[in-house]
Amino acid sequence: MDSTPLYRQLAAHYLDAIRAGSLKPGDKLPSLRHLMRQHGISLSTALQLCRSMESEGWVEARERSGYFVRRPRRLSIAPMDEPAADRAPDPAQYVGIHAKVSDFVARRRQVPEKLDLSIARGAPELYPAEALRNAMTRALRQRPQMLAVAAPLKGHRQFREVLAQRSLRVGMTLSPEDILVTNGCIEALNLALRAVAQPGDTVAVESPTFYGLLQVLESLGLQALEIPTSPQTGLSIEALDLAIRTYDNIKAVVVVPHLQNPLGSVMPDAHKARLAQLCEQHAIPLIEDDTYSELIDAPMPPRALKSFDTSGNVIHCASLHKILAPGLRLGWMTAGRWQARVEMLKFAQTRNNEALSQAAAGEFMATGGYERHLRHLRQCLKTQREQTADAIAGFFPPGTRINLPPGGLQLWVELPERLSSWRVFETALAERIVVAPGTLFSNSSRFDHYLRINCGWPYGEAVDGALRRLGAIATDLCRAGAASAARAPASAPASPARPAPAWTGSAGADRAASPASAHPSPAA
């Protein structure tokens, strides 16, 4: 016989109904009289039921009207722990993140119409497409010959001037000549890594980190050494220091100091200063991926890590992809003492970027419209993050943990009971909902019970329904005891031997190695 008090059993019943969406925020709970009659309980038990649900934040009492379902209080969800940083991390083995990512991408691709919460990107309507279109049309009208001559190798002059000017705001004093325009931040990271390391070398990265970086490292034959990283303050300097003293083969450090992906952490200035000094002291090049700083909830972004650089040891990489226009591939970098080297590598890799996007972005960024756009974007994302966090607090199983980051596009969610995120991903995919399983964010299995959830889409019925279903799926799997260790996907080490035709030897992985051709659609 169930020893749980009757009112708790009934509360669980109504909570299920709320999680399943049959009771929505604003809906009225049955009246006390109705509860008594329906469940054959006393007034006292009915009151206990309602008050316990009220005290847990599920319903609110409205005078003379009864109890109503409320938006769940996200504060009821516990924050994540800090990582242990007091022992040197194991050097990550080459476990073939490509195989995992490829599997993920291939499966996602098979689902044509889906709600994609797996990517870190804003909805199209959050970006100033019309202003950019007008700037492009003007540029084409004024200089049609732009299409018939090769663009400048380092990048469009006015665009680099605007980038140099804006860099002052984050403490970097640059001339346009110090700036190299690239195909997105990802090319900048490739060039930075190629400039300072060679195949077989070890590169220290945050743990967890975004799978794009792990792919780049693997594709360049570099080994990732994962350094514990705080959900609040980012890369642990102590852990990095220990790693540097333990291993003598670290050839570069890559960090996302602002709104780390996936954690959302922001590194305090004092940490940045120590990090820059530590790397300088050991002559280890420091690569800063500063893609998200404009998305922090503040009128001004924080100081760049590069601004603490005194010797040209920091390579700063950034992009407009997430903050201005996902349809453009505009990244840029300033590489300190590796500037000449990255310029030559860029020339050998892709030559110059096309001029038109740069001209349009440069024009728009020089106007007040750019700051207005950024303010609006930050405000929308803040609202969407909070709505998503509320929904997770409401719908996900007890024990779920989350840190609400001070900006950005996504939430990093820790599932209870080491629940396999891959199982959640697979089950949700069958219902055409896509999330990014934590499996993808490390070469270890350390984050197999985490999910990264995009907050880029405006919070509407489709997103609400998807989060509700995700919560129900996680709850069901928890009940079924689907611990992550038991059901993790087969992550057979991808053979680094060449010239195998694709990333792994198996036919399945061959197919899987094709990235999705359609861009993810927010339509449910």
Added chain:
Amino acid sequence: MDSTPLYRQLAAHYLDAIRAGSLKPGDKLPSLRHLMRQHGISLSTALQLCRSMESEGWVEARERSGYFVRRPRRLSIAPMDEPAADRAPDPAQYVGIHAKVSDFVARRRQVPEKLDLSIARGAPELYPAEALRNAMTRALRQRPQMLAVAAPLKGHRQFREVLAQRSLRVGMTLSPEDILVTNGCIEALNLALRAVAQPGDTVAVESPTFYGLLQVLESLGLQALEIPTSPQTGLSIEALDLAIRTYDNIKAVVVVPHLQNPLGSVMPDAHKARLAQLCEQHAIPLIEDDTYSELIDAPMPPRALKSFDTSGNVIHCASLHKILAPGLRLGWMTAGRWQARVEMLKFAQTRNNEALSQAAAGEFMATGGYERHLRHLRQCLKTQREQTADAIAGFFPPGTRINLPPGGLQLWVELPERLSSWRVFETALAERIVVAPGTLFSNSSRFDHYLRINCGWPYGEAVDGALRRLGAIATDLCRAGAASAARAPASAPASPARPAPAWTGSAGADRAASPASAHPSPAA
């Protein structure tokens, strides 16, 4: 005393005047009476003088008017020899082409207003900038959201459809899914090489080959093995066969079968079939750079090397940069059994290309305007090549040799007496004329007495004057005995040791490693 007949001595005097431009095509030679009086010679000697110049093609007799300077006959210039292909080539050492190219680029960059005959590119007016601009404006009007969503990873669908359709013309049967859009052909070559080889591996290339390829190989840590290549029929299959049998470490072969750069050779279909078979037989991936085939003087381009591929062993790379729009960075590739691998590498290297250029190019290429543009471009280039060849025949020193290619943007010129092309480059640069010294087209010194001369600019006074000066410079240097071996630039091996901050250890090379920021200008 000079034993040369008097009329020959006088002919040399007038030839010098023609080469120096003091006598231009159309100018009248002094009358017989004037010649007799001025030089104190007999009528018979004056007639010998005029007739010998006429028989050599320098002047033409017009009835009752006298002798007039004519455009020189390029047939008077000797064709180049075939390379020796009967012994295995030496594996090229790592001599640091980057250092040479960097020096070249840095020096070129120092000259702001120049006539640039060093690059292989057409003048802006040869390209359909207005039609492309209109296509872009339409695409932006119809789909402004294009700028706010990420483009498809493999490339814009309609663009890939047009590419697939046009591939049929050169014997390739492709689906749009087989095509990956890249940032120019140079990124396609990077991806192809990264897919099939790893640092330290050896790659067979044509000799001479374009310095862009040598840079790519060096930047990827690959060794170039230069295979003798015919100015007429391209890569010597016999020499490659011998090299394969001699060395067992060749991991790829890269060829430009159509209008090889810099030779202008076109590989016969029978050679392509043998080459594809040879590589297939030895399981050596064959990378085809097919950038120029649409520039061959024929209504239809020849069959692609890829069309002789029966097992997915050929990776086909191409670009629109030289044939449609130098301002766009649109390349593409189809990689046979390495398709999944190059797609993943492209994703990790630069993600997707922007959509707008692809949409505009795809729209234009589906119209009859594209074929009309290509016909017009071919005709202009043919005229310009012939005018340039005429000028070289007229102005360059005796012993200069040339092959007139059946299409394309450039001429490859062999200087007499192993004259140092670097000296010619340096001397011409001081007069703001830029040519590409043969030094850049090989890791060996084999082509130090060659020049590559661009024919992309419409032949006008500026180009004519520049070629005239180049001829005079070469003539002067020949007289001064500036043999190439004696005055070649210091090509100190660039240290492959990392993490040196730039391509070579010297401060000069550091500076030099920055590619020119301004695009080369056709203005004199």
